[in-house]
Amino acid sequence: MTATTATNASATRLDNAELAALILRVSMGVLFILHGWMKYSVFTPAGTAQYFAAIGLPAFLGYVTIAAEIVGGAALIAGLWTRWVSLAFIPLMIGAGYFGHGANGFFFSNEGGGWEYTAFWTVALVVQALLGGGAWALRRS
Numbered sequence: 001m002t003a004t005t006a007t008n009a010s011a012t013r014l015d016n017a018e019l020a021a022l023i024l025r026v027s028m029g030v031l032f033i034l035h036g037w038m039k040y041s042v043f044t045p046a047g048t049a050q051y052f053a054a055i056g057l058p059a060f061l062g063y064v065t066i067a068a069e070i071v072g073g074a075a076l077i078a079g080l081w082t083r084w085v086s087l088a089f090i091p092l093m094i095g096a097g098y099f100g101h102g103a104n105g106f107f108f109s110n111e112g113g114g115w116e117y118t119a120f121w122t123v124a125l126v127v128q129a130l131l132g133g134g135a136w137a138l139r140r141s
Helices: 003-012 016-041 045-054 060-078 082-104 116-131
Strands: none
Touching (some): 045 060
16 A cells, blocks of 8 residues: 555545544434424423523523524534534523523532533533534535
């Protein structure tokens, strides 16, 4: 194998960062869709809006959050605007941690769920924004 052949072979193989970005992107996308679907089908949009109002947020943000989680999750799975979608989700996770879980302490196993879970999601979203779309993203940014 010549040096040129070796270089071409390594250029066609995916590196670990590309695969890591793909795995993170798709798994977060699926989980965001499932979380949004739960708000839609279990809690209902009206119930989600009532919950948002009960924790001191404008009720319409419940509807926006459902749409953002489903549409944004689909964009992550497809690899469309991955960095931007990830960055857009960060305030959503910080808000969920502060408004929805902050009073329950750190650990998610606490009654009502603490902010541990949303803090981890925030870090994962920062990592995804830094990595970009990774392998098989429809749009590489």
